[in-house]
Amino acid sequence: MKKTLLIGTTAAVLFGCSPQDVKNEGQQTVQSVQNAESAKANAFFERVYEASVDRSPMQQTYLGIKKDYGKWDDISEKAELAELDIAKQDLAFLMDSIDASKLDKQTKLSYELMKMKLEEEIAGYEYRHISYPVNQMHGMQAEVPAFLIGFHAVTSKSDAEAYIERLNGMDTLVSQLIDQLKVREDKGILLPKFLYVKVLQDARNVLKGGPFEDGAEESSVILSDFQTKVEKIEGISEEEKKQLLAAASEALEKHVQPAYESLITVLEAQEKKATDDAGVWRFENGDKFYAYALKKTTTTDLTAEDIHKIGLEEVARIHGEMKEIMKKVGFEGSLKEFFKFMKEDDQFYYPNTEEGKQAYLDSATSLVNEVKGRLDELFLTKPKADMVVKRVEAFREKTAGKAFYNQPAMDGSRPGYYYANLYDMKQMPKYEMEALAFHEGIPGHHMQIAIAQELEGIPEFRKHMFFTAYVEGWGLYSELVPKEIGFYKDPYADFGRLAMELWRACRLVVDTGIHSKKWTREEGIKYYMDNTPAAYGACEKMVDRHIVMPSQATAYKVGMLKILELRKQAKEQLGDAFDIREFHDVVLTNGALPLNILEQLVNEWVASKKA
Numbered sequence: 242m243k244k245t246l247l248i249g250t251t252a253a254v255l256f257g258c259s260p261q262d263v264k265n266e267g268q269q270t271v272q273s274v275q276n277a278e279s280a281k282a283n284a285f286f287e288r289v290y291e292a293s294v295d296r297s298p299m300q301q302t303y304l305g306i307k308k309d310y311g312k313w314d315d316i317s318e319k320a321e322l323a324e325l326d327i328a329k330q331d332l333a334f335l336m337d338s339i340d341a342s343k344l345d346k347q348t349k350l351s352y353e354l355m356k357m358k359l360e361e362e363i364a365g366y367e368y369r370h371i372s373y374p375v376n377q378m379h380g381m382q383a384e385v386p387a388f389l390i391g392f393h394a395v396t397s398k399s400d401a402e403a404y405i406e407r408l409n410g411m412d413t414l415v416s417q418l419i420d421q422l423k424v425r426e427d428k429g430i431l432l433p434k435f436l437y438v439k440v441l442q443d444a445r446n447v448l449k450g451g452p453f454e455d456g457a458e459e460s461s462v463i464l465s466d467f468q469t470k471v472e473k474i475e476g477i478s479e480e481e482k483k484q485l486l487a488a489a490s491e492a493l494e495k496h497v498q499p500a501y502e503s504l505i506t507v508l509e510a511q512e513k514k515a516t517d518d519a520g521v522w523r524f525e526n527g528d529k530f531y532a533y534a535l536k537k538t539t540t541t542d543l544t545a546e547d548i549h550k551i552g553l554e555e556v557a558r559i560h561g562e563m564k565e566i567m568k569k570v571g572f573e574g575s576l577k578e579f580f581k582f583m584k585e586d587d588q589f590y591y592p593n594t595e596e597g598k599q600a601y602l603d604s605a606t607s608l609v610n611e612v613k614g615r616l617d618e619l620f621l622t623k624p625k626a627d628m629v630v631k632r633v634e635a636f637r638e639k640t641a642g643k644a645f646y647n648q649p650a651m652d653g654s655r656p657g658y659y660y661a662n663l664y665d666m667k668q669m670p671k672y673e674m675e676a677l678a679f680h681e682g683i684p685g686h687h688m689q690i691a692i693a694q695e696l697e698g699i700p701e702f703r704k705h706m707f708f709t710a711y712v713e714g715w716g717l718y719s720e721l722v723p724k725e726i727g728f729y730k731d732p733y734a735d736f737g738r739l740a741m742e743l744w745r746a747c748r749l750v751v752d753t754g755i756h757s758k759k760w761t762r763e764e765g766i767k768y769y770m771d772n773t774p775a776a777y778g779a780c781e782k783m784v785d786r787h788i789v790m791p792s793q794a795t796a797y798k799v800g801m802l803k804i805l806e807l808r809k810q811a812k813e814q815l816g817d818a819f820d821i822r823e824f825h826d827v828v829l830t831n832g833a834l835p836l837n838i839l840e841q842l843v844n845e846w847v848a849s850k851k852a
Contacts, residue, residue, distance in 0.1 A: 278343035285339065286351055286700035289331050293702075296324075302392050305650030310393075311406025313414040316374075316421060325366045332359040350831070350838070351700050357835065358706065361537060368530045371521055373432055374421050375508065376789040377439040377640045381418050382504060385411065386447050386463050387637060391647065394654065395470035398477050401485045404467060408492035415500035419507050426511060433519050433788060435762065437512035439640045444505050446636045452490045453498055462636040464493060519765075519788045520756040531756045534792035539710045539799045540835035545757035548795050552749025555798060556772055559743040566736045580774035583740075589670045589733070598632065598663040601674070605661060606630045608678045618726050619684060621822045622830055624691030628657040628682055638664035642786065643779065644677050646686035651694055657687045668779045672737035675729060676720040680741070685719035686712070693832045703832040709793060711833045714800015717745055721801075740774050744783075745801070747772055748794035752787045762788065803836045804828065807843045814847050823850075 294300050298309035314320075341352050375382050389408075395401050425431070432440070448454075450461035460468060467489045471482050521527040521534075535545060543551075560576060567579050574582075583589060591597035609630060616623050626649035633641050641662055649657040659682040663669060669677075679685055689712060694704050720738055729735040751768055754760035760768075762784055769780035787794055812819045827846045828839065 275343055275345050278340055279345045279348040282339045282344055282348050282352060283700055285334065286355055286702055289355070290700065290702035290705075292327075299388065302388070303648070303650075305394075305652040305654050307400070307403070310400065310403035311410070313407060313410050316414070316417045318420070318424065321366070321369060325363065328359050328362040332356070332363065335359065347699065351703060353838065354703060354706065354834075355700075358702070364533065365537070368526070368533060370425050370428055370430055371524055371527065371530045371791075372425075373430075373789045374418055374425075375440050375504075376432065377436055377443070378642060378786055378789055380440055380443070381414075382440055382447070382501075383443040383637045383640070385414065387634065389463060390466045390634060391658075392655075395467075395474065398474060398481065398485070401467070401471050401474065401489075404470070405485070405488050405492050408463070408489060409496050412496045412500040415504050419504060422507055422511065426514070428525070430524055431511050431515045433762070434512060434515035434517050436785060436789070437508060437515060439785075441505060441508050441512070443637060443640055444501055444508065448498060448501050452494050461493065462634070463497070464489060517762065519762045519784075520759055521791050522756060522759055528757075531791055535795065537709075538792040538796045540708055540837065541710070541799060541803075543799065545753040548749050548799070549753040549757070551802075552746050552753070552798070555746035556743065556750065559739055559746055560772075563736060563739050563743070566732050566739070569732045577771075583670070583672070583733075583736070583774045584776055589672055591666050591669070591671065593666040597666055601663060601666070601669060602630055602632060602661065604671075605659075605674055605678050608675060609659070609682050612679065612683050612723060612728070615723075615726055616684065619722060619821060619825060620688070620829075621826045622692055624688060625695055626653060626657055626687075626691040628659060628687040628691070630678070630682070631658045631660050633660050633662040633664070638662050643668060643782070644681050646681045646690070648690045648694065657682075657691055659687070665776075665778060667776050668782075670737065672731075672733040673741055674737070675723070675734050676738040676741045679723050679728075680716045680720050684722060685716040688719070689715045689829060689833075692829050696830060696832060699832060706833045708833045708835050709796035710800035710803070710836055711839060712800075713796040714798075714802075714804055714836075715828070717742065717797045717801040718804045721805075742798075742801075743773055744769075744775065745794075745797040748783070748787070749798050751784065752792065752794050755784070755787050756791045800836065803840070807840055811843060811847050815850055818850055 294304065294306070295308075297314050298312035299314045301308050302310065335352070335356055339352065341349060344352055374380065389404065393400075393404050393407065395404060447462065449457075450459045451457040451464060453461055459465070464486075468486060471485050474482070521531050524530070531545065535543065535548065539548075563579070564576060567574075567576070572579050572582065591601045609628065628649075632638075641660075641664075643662050645660050647658040647660065649655055659678065661669065661677070681687075693706075696704055720741060723729070724735065724738065729738055747769055751760070751765045754768065755762075755765050765784035765787065766777070766780045769775060769783060770777065773780070775783075783794075808824055811824055823846070824843070827843055831842060834842070
């Protein structure tokens with residue numbers, strides 16, 4: 242006898258179930274499958290993230306974890322190959338063992354982000370040597386001591402012993418760094434000749450003072466930091482503190498000094514072989530690398546030519562807005578003459594003295610506190626972590642960037658830091674102070690990064706992702722937003738905001754100019770000098786940044802333009818129902834995102850509001 246399979250409504254009626262019961266059971270089954278697959282995926286994401294942190298003692302310290310507190314990261318070629326193998330294994334598991342169609346919405350987003358991260362890591366391995374591990378921006382010659390000073394907290398004797406262990410291990414770390422420099426040298430990848438003077442100065446500065454120089458009146462930056470931290474340890478004797486200082490001095494002389502002297506010798510030899518060519522076009526596969534770098538940085542398919550063109554258009558637009566400010570303040574003359582006036586008039590600068598520098602820090606702190614009090618007008622979600630304005634340390638201020646941000650510790654033990662570089666006060670005009678504080682601090686990087694770290698209900702890896710166009714696009718967007726609630730009352734401050742936006746528009750032109758159109762360093766500097774009010778030193782420093790960080794500087798304007806475009810579209814579609822606080826929540830409460838995924842989330846929010 243042939244059996245009949247009863248399905249759907251007929252089966253429901255025959256077995257005494259309503260169609261709604263069947264529908265509910267079906268939904269519960271789907272939900273159950275979704276929950277199980279999502280739990281499996283999220284467990285995998287946590288394993289991948291925890292394993293990556295486990296392999297990086299330095300990342301542990303950045304996060305406030307004191308597990309491998311006395312160790313350094315392994316930066317050898319062998320370690321890089323091992324990372325590639327791990328990424329390939331993780332991607333294979335993701336693709337073969339997790340069914341993306343069965344994931345809930347938030348987990349599906351995590352899946353896409355993890356897939357993108359792993360694929361990018363694998364694709365980038367081919368180009369890993371087109372980079373400069375020693376450079377004037379974030380090179381290891383300066384970052385290693387800055388890491389010890391800024392991030393290795395000492396609150397106990399064991400923390401101090403871990404610090405000493407790191408000093409003893411610095412010769413191994415620097416030896417691996419030298420190996421990486423030599424691998425690149427064999428491939429013809431050297432810093433441009435004119436940058437060696439800067440990185441050599443950083444390296445030599447580390448070896449100034451005691452115990453490196455006999456009879457030095459002051460301690461070296463590292464020993465001074467260690468001494469300050471040890472003095473504050475509670476519950477240990479003065480004798481124990483002396484022993485710790487003696488051990489640190491010995492480690493500096495036996496391990497740090499020979500390591501840095503070897504590094505200096507290698508850099509001096511490379512300087513003699515280097516040329517003044519600046520762009521990555523000069524390397525094998527340099528053009529392919531730059532296309533990869535632009536795609537990674539902007540998370541778009543924009544070509545170098547597209548980005549160059551956008552930059553030229555934005556420069557022209559901003560120049561037009563600046564001319565309107567010239568009329569407001571009654572300046573008669575050309576825009577270039579106005580730039581000269583803004584560069585040279587002393588009213589726009591604090592004196593280049595300790596008092597002037599402290600006045601800048603005090604004013605910036607006051608400004609940050611003022612905007613903190615207005616956050617409810619713009620945001621629903623706000624960070625718990627605090628943020629402090631801090632001066633860039635003396636040993637690296639001559640070569641470090643103008644301003645930057647360091648994230649807070651996950652456990653709340655360290656606030657976020659907005660670093661202002663006060664080496665040359667002529668590069669820190671008063672009229673740019675508002676925009677700079679808003680970008681690096683609040684509502685800029687601190688809001689975005691601290692909120693991401695504090696998010697609940699998403700995998701840990703997403704709290705620490707860094708899509709440059711999103712992160713820096715948010716920073717630049719954050720320079721504009723306070724204007725909409727009444728900041729920049731002074732027309733000169735609004736000019737400063739435009740000057741900083743203009744600076745980022747010029748970056749699109751100069752980055753692509755150097756790395757795609759074979760511009761020289763001098764051509765890049767001239768473009769900034771002709772089109773911005775910035776001092777020569779700032780223009781030179783910016784061009785040198787383009788040279789060692791190809792594509793990175795294109796992220797700001799590309800990201801800002803996308804956020805503004807999405808906001809404009811949402812306002813047009815929602816009308817009076819548009820709420821800037823809700824829009825910012827969509828942008829900030831999923832962690833850093835590629836721009837195409839951000840667009841998707843904003844569109845979904847708009848659709849849900851309309852529904």
